Amino acid sequence: MNEGDAEIIFLGTGSSAPAKYRNVTGIVVDQKDKGSVFVDTGEGTLGQLVRCVGVDAADDIVRRLKCVWISHIHADHHVGLPTILARRRALLGSNGSDEDPVTVVGPKDLRRFLNAYNAVEPLHARFVDCRATLEGEWTRGKQEEEEDGEEREGVVGTTNAPNSPSVDGSNNKPGSGSSSFDWGDSLSHVRDACAALGLRRMVSTPVVHCAHAFALTMESEATCAETGEGWKLVYSGDTRPCSNVTNAARGATVLVHEATFEDGMEEDAVKKRHSTVGEAVKVGTDAGAYRTVLTHFSQRYPKVPVFKGGQRVGVAFDLMRLDFKTGLPRVPSFLEAARSLFPEEEDAETPAKEPAP
Template sequence: MDDVPVFASSARIQARLHAVSATVFPENNVPRSPPPSPSKDDKRRDGVPADVPNALAGKNMFKFTLIPTKNAGADMSAVPRYVPGFVHRRDIEQRTIDLANEAMKPTPPPSPSAEARPGAELPEPEYLRKLKPGDVELVFLGTGSAVPAKYRNVSGFSMQFGGEGYRGNIMLDTGEGSLAQMIRRFGASAVDEKLREMRMVWISHIHADHHVGLPRILTARAEIFRRDGVEPPIIPVVGPRALRRFLDYYEDLERLHCDFIDLSETTQDKWSSETMSPQVARLRTALMGSDLDEIVAVPVHHCAHAYGAKLVGKRGWTMVYSGDTRPCPSLVAAARDATLLVHEATFENGMEEEAVKKRHSTTKEAVQTGIDAGAYRTILTHFSQRYPKIPIFDGTYTERTAVAFDLMSVDFAGLSSLPKLLPAVRSLFESDDEIAREAQIDGDDDE
């Protein structure tokens, strides 16, 4: 209910990343002015009607002691205190700022000799140069695997479309807490509008860290329409067949106002068929007015009924999202010459045996998929929670690769400069004494 973040460490990281790039790591949803600092003896009655005696307004982390009686009463000592972003940025080293400024300089066209080197820079596509800020934006709501952790929530993405003649948004995977992440990123009132404009939700596979947040998003969407006095319109939910049973069980408790479509009904042959299937027809209708022309399911190597997604934009761009997977030819083929490949990189290099066992990819394998596909840009995500900051890299890094963080915004109009931010981000974390002191989290539960 309050503007002050409860997850103080995560908010601190976001504030510091803002120094690297205000566009990629915005601070849109912050208090306009410092709230009063609470204390144990604070008797303010914020939000309590004047005619209600002897009452206090609850706050995040507020405590009320009953026993022992000598300590009885309100205790607001644990209520988070407002810390302006600039306070978190005071001790950032000048070297990090210099690297961030260097990243903002225009990139010269790649030389012919550089093009022959694996992973070298590629020419910026013509259609990408025509895009304006706000035309196509991908927001990372969660970039960790298995379970939410201190710095990374589990998988979730919001993709928004704008510009002349285009509107709407979609969601790709909705791990637990995805709605809360949207509120942290955009603010509650803006999220209401985004839920009204949502065209579809797409879920890659049945593992909980990719879909548990779905019912809350759908019920919040329905609440908004009902509050406006409107019957909530049905929204397509595309997912693995086991998801239908999950949604049906939830419908016994609360209406979700969704139309389930099996992922297997949205593969490339279904989209290309001369006879349009009812499922594809419903998706095409839902996507009208957005910049998304197709969203094609790509079989990948993870669990049963696991798929990646190929998104085809009307303005020429393509994006491929891997979901969870081992490296596989189907994904390389789908990402051929793609504008953006978003690929999971759960394990660091050297953990290939673990990656094979759990059907995930290492950093090197994810980067190599982008190289093999000739993708213009590759963004790595879905990191094991044993890596609370930036994942471990070696020589497999290329100038076409970037690393995702929670609440990071990727505007396709600025996609060309994204990989150049990595040295500044790396420097930021290397000089962060608070993170350096923390023990790494055991990642045995990666899914």
């Protein structure tokens, strides 16, 4: 790979609600020559992107958007999605967005949220349930391709079929009225997005958090001519440490894992189904990931949580950009630099002096 071929942009690295130093979760995987993917889009994600790269570059990333993947239905992971879709529609124009709708992959309850918003402002996208992108569905699709000799089409899973009535009973066929959202759960939509992005697949994996919570695995086509191997990115979403994430992250180029609580708060982590810093680091170690990047910190840690670093571990902070070629190898060295971004204690405000009588 060359510098600039692919990078990860962290637009939000906090949990629950925006705070002074950390916005809620938002990640972009950008490949300038192929397209971009948003992975979770908390409130303010688009604004953070503009802050990070500027208006023109942000519009370019949104214009090249091919897929959005949402891990679960909690608001700090998806509320910023309509703004991004609406911006893309504005940039492409209604005709362009109709011809090239973006694929949104998410938990089944996200369908209702998008359906309600789409009734107010057309989003020009297609929705795919995360369950349609499970490992078993990709394996089944590959087997059917080999048997049939052609790409698999059709409906996957148990949710609405393509162009069927939506949750409010309306028909969402393109051009059928005010709504133009495609509610089909065909894996072929995701395959089309992967083909455009140079990815072999995007797999959703169930995790231990709320109902219908998933981790994501993105595997690229070959980027190394000698070995025929590509990069592999795994994003945990919100979860307790679990074998599903560990297995998915085996040999990953980079594992982005939530680390909501500091070590010593395991009881709280279990109660709220999150991970501690030490638990997240262990997942990356057990999986043999080349780099583990920690994110989704509780807002009680507005700066950098205290923990022992490692040769393969780094901490994400808002507006951090990791180039696959030049940034990932240096991830461990970022820790001290991130700690130096903020003073240990902020100076107390000096009270104004009373004017002399």
